[in-house]
Amino acid sequence: MGVADDLGYHHRRPNRAQAAIQALASTKPGAWAFSKTVRHLDDAVTRLTHGRHTVPELLAGLPVLDLTTTGRKSGQPRTSHLISIPIGTDLALLGTNFGQPKTPAWVLNLEADPNASVRYRDATVSVRARPATGEERAQVMARSAGIYGGYKKYEQRVTGRTVRVFVLETAV
Numbered sequence: 001m002g003v004a005d006d007l008g009y010h011h012r013r014p015n016r017a018q019a020a021i022q023a024l025a026s027t028k029p030g031a032w033a034f035s036k037t038v039r040h041l042d043d044a045v046t047r048l049t050h051g052r053h054t055v056p057e058l059l060a061g062l063p064v065l066d067l068t069t070t071g072r073k074s075g076q077p078r079t080s081h082l083i084s085i086p087i088g089t090d091l092a093l094l095g096t097n098f099g100q101p102k103t104p105a106w107v108l109n110l111e112a113d114p115n116a117s118v119r120y121r122d123a124t125v126s127v128r129a130r131p132a133t134g135e136e137r138a139q140v141m142a143r144s145a146g147i148y149g150g151y152k153k154y155e156q157r158v159t160g161r162t163v164r165v166f167v168l169e170t171a172v
Contacts, residue, residue: 004089006123006125007118007123009091011062011147014061018059018060026149028099031098031150031154032100038081045058062148065083065091066079066119067082067106068118068119069113070113071105071109072108078109086143087132090167090170092166093165093166093168094140094155094164094165095107095165096155096158097154099154099157107166116129116168125171129168131167
């Protein structure tokens with residue numbers, strides 16, 4: 001068993017309204033707007049529903065997991081809401097940051113300390129992140145297009161940095 005199995009993490013096919021929201025979020029203005037608002041809305045929805053629902057799940061049909069890393073500067077726990085791509089029985093994360101120019105902080109935190117935890121609904125697993133191999137990266141990018149088309153668009157918009165891809169494995 002891997003991280004995906006341990007968490008019960010899986011994707012469902014979005015309905016038409018969710019597919020339309022995904023298409024909007026894939027655009028440059030949509031991605032910018034979502035990058036500024038989803039986290040705050042998601043915190044509220046998660047709190048109100050006792051962790052049963054998230055904004056991306058409700059609006060776009062995308063399950064969200066919480067990645068908790070150690071802040072590279074502060075040493076404090078830092079939690080990010082992310083969509084993950086199943087790869088075998090493990091999960092992969094893409095550091096797209098909605099196609100924005102800056103590398104997301106969680107990526108830098110994982111590079112400084114690859115030990116983290118992930119939570120999906122009621123399940124939490126300790127993980128160790130590692131950079132995806134070239135073959136894994138290609139597999140993750142191919143799978144991500146079928147889960148959320150925005151990833152490919154985000155990667156195309158990112159310039160001046162490489163979108164990092166991590167594989168999360170159960171910590172031993």
